[in-house]
Amino acid sequence: MPNGSTGRGLRSRLPLVATALTLVTTLSGCGLLGGSDDETEPQSGGDGKLEKTNLTVSIMTPTDLAPFHLAMQEGFFEDEGLTIKYVEAPSGGESVAKLASGDADISYSSYTPFFLAESQGALNGKGGVKLIADASSAGPDSCVVVALPNSKVKSIKDMAGAKVAVTARKTISDLLVMSTLKTNGVDWKSVKFESIPFPKTADALTGGQVDAAFATEPFIQDTHKRAGAVTLFDTAVGPTANIPTAGWASSGEFVEANPNTIAAFQRAMQRGTDLALSDRSLVEPLLVKFSKVDEETAKLATLLTFQSKLDPARLQRVPDLMKEFEVINTDLDVNDMIVPTAPLT
Known part of the structure; x- marks a missing residue:
């Protein structure tokens, strides 16, 4: 997998705006950006000393990885004292399985595999599935x-x-x-x-x-x-309409042991989301670079809606719909799964 350094080229030119409305991009890729796999001594990050600085993050190829890749590119994780290695999973189920096996500290997936795993107790030995950041919701024609x-x-x-x-x-x-x-x-x-x-x-x-x-x-x-x-x-x-489609999760065990690290990841993702929302022209090159589409396709794409903060009322729609269509057979309360979003400092 390719290695590279996080960049900061856009940060000096563009202000961050509040997370809101539209955008998203389909991204794929498997790479290590910003450091080695070796653990380093904890650094000061945000509002507390980081318990773990090197994270393995499982990603996929759906349409809402722009905030993550922008956060990597602009050094937002680095600002928080984090070094990220990301690996690609072929499906949401495989991405969640990486949490269960310990092959990933944090995983991206559509929400249904997270809720399916929780309903089946797949991560009970690791404290269950804990949602740490939103990623996207379904906008019109997306x-x-x-x-x-x-x-x-x-x-x-x-x-x-x-x-x-x-x-x-x-x-x-x-x-x-x-x-x-x-x-x-x-x-x-x-x-x-x-x-x-x-x-x-x-x-x-x-x-x-x-x-x-x-x-x-x-x-x-x-x-x-x-x-x-x-x-x-x-x-x-x-x-x-506007149903949440995907997000980020970790295990309860990891969240409990690494609260400052999770908060640092949340802040970096919020900043990446804000930047992605500020200008679509920042997103389109990532489609070309990571999804290997041509520039015309990137410009024509109808994009999903970026999100970063978890909203229990919105998220509850997903497990409720899953039960209606017999994907799960138990009631799930998303309030028991959500890790509160760390405020930006």
């Missing part, structure tokens, strides 16, 4: 279902019995599709979901492997350009 013009699926009413590509089962992708189908009176239980990574969605459509596919950016644009797909319907409407 999470859609696409199909080829010659597909048997011409509209949402044709979805019963269709084969549909999603990143993985029991994730936000199939949950959003099922909820939207139910809202429109379509038999969601008859849909056959196929687990296909976003980068392979266009090929799955053109190869006839699926009739339709769930996509976020830049893969909405990718399916349009490479496969000639068209958007059939938006899944972030009605009951799922």
